[in-house]
Amino acid sequence: MLEHTFVRTSVIARLRGGPLGPYLDDLATALHHAGYAPSSTQSYLRAAEQCTQWLQEQGYAVSEIDGDLVQRYISGLTRYRSGKLPKAAQGLSHLVRFLHQQGVVSPRPAELPPIEQWLADYDAHLEQVAGLALSTRQGYRRIVRRFITACFGAETPDWSSVLASMITAFVGQESAWRQRSSRQLPAVAVRSFLRFLVFRGAIRPGLEAAAPASPQWRHASLPSRLTSEEVERVLAVYHDDTASSLRNRAMLFLLARLGLRTQDVISLRLDDIDWAEGRLDLRPGKSRRARSVPLPHDVGQAMVAYLQGGRPPSASRQVFLRCRLPFQPLTKSAVWWMVRQAFVHAGLAVPPGIASHLFRHTAASQMVNHGASFKDVADVLGHQSIRTTGIYAKLDLDALVAVALPWGGGALCTPTC
Secondary structure: OHOOOOHHHHHHHHHHHOOOOOHHHHHHHHHHHOOOOOOHHHHHHHHHHHHHHHHOOOOOOOOOOOOOHHHHHOOOOOOOOOOOOOOOHHOOOHHHHHHOOOOOOOOOOOOOOOOHHHHHHHHHHHHHHHHHHHHHHHHHHHHHHHHHHHOOOOOOOOOOHHOHHHHHHHHHHHOOOHHHHHHHHHHHHHHHHHHHHHHHHOOOOOOHHHOOOOOOOOOOOOOOOOOOHHHHHHHHHOOOHHHHHHHHHHHHHHHHHHOOOHHHHHHOOOHHHHOOOOEEEEOOOOOOOEEEEOOHHHHHHHHHHHHOOOOOOOOOOOOEEOOOOOOOOOOOOHHHHHHHHHHOOOOOOOOOHHHHHHHHHHHHHHHHHHOOOOHHHHHHOOOOOHHHHHHHHHHHHHHHHHHHOOOOOOOOOOOOO
């Protein structure tokens, strides 16, 4: 691969004769597949060569290269007057990552602080025993980290000193600033962590009951949703043929027409699209089970337009990628930001919370109002329980009017009656 990157045979021979010689061809191939231009690949390989020579002079072998050593090398380089690092420091993160992936360098086992070790063990418990999705585990960990800090600060946790009053006070403080159903999350996360501590024998059983659940009236309000006209305004935001517009339009169609979760969209792979049958085979997500959903014609058109005219060449099988180097799969935060920008450009008020979930409520509401059964809606949305879908029963307003009892009295009684 070096022959496709460098012209001079003397440069190629020098690179292959150096400490990184056995690995540079594969590194150049990896950079090429990631979408980097030949000029960038040349700069990164030269920087890798210089860094390795310095490390060798310091007595380190290639198998010892890690992020800390590379940072020591970079700290000794002379920066430009603007403060920017020189070319000799560019792309070295690719070298470290590549050597780790190839097994040339074994990552050094880091000794975690006590709090981090407890959080790591708790996360493993949530994944392997409880089977929770990554996004749910991350939410629990954030709250549990604050709980541990509130109880012990930076000190090593002494679980025998945890009192019910400490648990109740923390959950109350965490719930006070939250709205609607999110008020339940602190109590759920803390109870989950306390049950984990009981499982580990760190605390006595029953202490988890000290995490009080906030009062919540199920289905007390109508779920937020968009009108059909508002949905079309948002879908019309990205209308040009640039790569980013084609990608964003395809993602918006998946969210709006099928009510997919953001995780479903970013996890979608090329192999999950069955063009012949007209369906998407979605991988296990929040509900931990795979499901298939139909691929409507307009959604398929938007995806074809992106795949043919907007998706960059990449070895990745993820459908939706960054439009700039490196061409990596999108993150949930990137989709979150894209949806909020679409609301702004459409002239709509940006809703609080997760804007993309508003499309999910809207898609479910439209299915109910067009006569779909709750079972059908649950299958499309991936609900495990039909009770979860029950929130949308209130949105079939015509059916509710037909079964509503007539008001038999006269004027409403005033407080003075």
